[in-house]
Amino acid sequence: MAALGAVSFLEAPRGEAAPRADGASELIDAVNQLRAANAMEPLNVDPILMRVAQTQNDYSLSIGQITHYGPDGSRPRAQAIAAGYGGGSTVFISENIAMGSGLTPLQAVEWWTGDAPHLNTMLGTYYRDVGAGAGQSDGDYYYTLMSGYVASGLSANSTVPSGDAVEPVAAPPLQSTSTPRADGAIVHAVEPGQALWTIAAIYGVDLNDLLRLNDLTEESLVQPGDLLIVRPPPTATATPEPTATASSTPAPPTAIPSPTPRPSVVEVVASTLGDPAFWRRVGLGALIVAWVGLLVGGIAAARRRF
Numbered sequence: 001m002a003a004l005g006a007v008s009f010l011e012a013p014r015g016e017a018a019p020r021a022d023g024a025s026e027l028i029d030a031v032n033q034l035r036a037a038n039a040m041e042p043l044n045v046d047p048i049l050m051r052v053a054q055t056q057n058d059y060s061l062s063i064g065q066i067t068h069y070g071p072d073g074s075r076p077r078a079q080a081i082a083a084g085y086g087g088g089s090t091v092f093i094s095e096n097i098a099m100g101s102g103l104t105p106l107q108a109v110e111w112w113t114g115d116a117p118h119l120n121t122m123l124g125t126y127y128r129d130v131g132a133g134a135g136q137s138d139g140d141y142y143y144t145l146m147s148g149y150v151a152s153g154l155s156a157n158s159t160v161p162s163g164d165a166v167e168p169v170a171a172p173p174l175q176s177t178s179t180p181r182a183d184g185a186i187v188h189a190v191e192p193g194q195a196l197w198t199i200a201a202i203y204g205v206d207l208n209d210l211l212r213l214n215d216l217t218e219e220s221l222v223q224p225g226d227l228l229i230v231r232p233p234p235t236a237t238a239t240p241e242p243t244a245t246a247s248s249t250p251a252p253p254t255a256i257p258s259p260t261p262r263p264s265v266v267e268v269v270a271s272t273l274g275d276p277a278f279w280r281r282v283g284l285g286a287l288i289v290a291w292v293g294l295l296v297g298g299i300a301a302a303r304r305r306f
Contacts (some may be wrong), residue, residue: 003255011156023134026055027143028103031122031130034109038123048085049131050148052076056095057133057144066097066142070244076146085129090151105134112145117221121147122193175289178230184286186231190222203230 032042056079060066070079076095085091096118098108112118121127127147135142178188188199196216200207211217213229222228 012107023105023141023143024050024132027108027132027134027145028130029147030106030109034113035123040123040211043130043147045130046085046129046148048083049080049129049148050082050133051131053095053131053144053146054133054135055079056146057097057135057142060099060142060144061137064137066096066099066144076099080146080148085148086150090201092126092149092151094124094127094147094195096121097144099142101139101141103143105143107146108143111242116223121145124149124195124252169289180231181233183233184208184231185229185233188228188230190224190226190228194222194224196220196222196228199230205230225282237269 028043028045035042056068056070056076059071068076074082077091077093080086080093081091085093095185096108096112100107100113108120110124122145124147129148129150131146131148133142135143169294178186180186186203188203190199196207196210200210200220210221210228213232216222
C-alpha cells in the first residue's frame with residue numbers, strides 16, 4: 001500500500017498448533033526461508049524494528065484486535081522513525097499483521113503469501129531490515145512483521161539474522177526512470193515489486209504530490225503495468241502583450257495657419273476699375289452714367305467754390 005507497502009491484516013481461521021514463546025524469532029525465520037526459496041538474501045534483524053513491532057503487537061493484544069495504528073493514531077513508518085530507526089536518514093516501512101486461534105508463525109507467513117501487498121512486505125527488493133512481535137491472549141495468537149529499508153543502505157543497528165551468518169547486502173540500485181514525453185510530462189510504468197513510496201524515491205518527488213497527481217491515497221495499491229503521473233505537463237503561461245508607455249519627449253507643436261490679410265476698400269475699387277472684364281460687364285451705359293455723375297459732381301463743386 002502507498003507509502004508503507006503492504007500494511008494489511010489477515011484474520012486466520014482456527015487451528016490446532018500453537019507457537020512457542022519465541023514466536024517473533026520463528027516468524028522472522030519463516031520469512032527468511034521464504035526469501036531463500038525465492039533466491040533472496042535474508043532480512044537482517046534490527047533491534048529498533050523488533051521493539052516497535054512488539055510494542056504494536058502488544059497494543060493489538062490490549063484492545064483485542066489487530067491494527068496498524070498506534071494508541072496515538074500513528075502509522076508504522078512514523079512509529080519506526082520516532083523510535084530512531086535509520087538515524088535520521090530517509091526510511092521506508094511495510095507492516096503485516098495477523099491473528100487467529102492457535103495460529104503459528106509459519107501459518108501466518110503462508111497466509112501473507114496469498115496477496116501481493118503482504119507478499120511485498122516479505123519479498124520486496126528494497127527491504128533489508130526486519131522486526132517482529134508475537135503474543136497470545138485466550139488462545140488467539142497475534143503477529144506483527146515490520147520490514148524496513150534505509151535509503152543510505154542497511155540500518156546501523158542491524159544485526160545478522162538468526163541462522164547462518166551472511167554478508168551484509170548493499171542497497172539495490174534504483175530502477176531506470178522514464179524520460180519526459182514531448183509535452184514535458186513524466187509517466188512511470190509500475191514494475192514488479194514496486195510500491196508508491198519506492199516510485200517516489202526513484203524520482204525524488206514527494207509522496208503526497210505523487211498521490212495527489214494520481215488521485216490516490218496511502219491505502220491505494222498499484223500493480224505492475226499501472227501508469228502513474230510523476231510530473232504533469234508544465235502549465236502554459238500567457239505572455240503579456242506589450243503596452244504603450246508614455247514618452248518623456250514632448251510632441252512637436254501643431255502649426256497654426258496665419259490669417260490671410262483682407263484688401264482695403266480702396267484696393268478693391270482700384271482693382272475693380274482696372275479690370276477690363278468689369279467694364280465689359282457693366283457696359284457702355286454704365287460708363288456714360290458714371291461720367292455724367294462725375295461731371296455733375298464737378299460743376300457742383302465749382303459753384304460752391306465761387
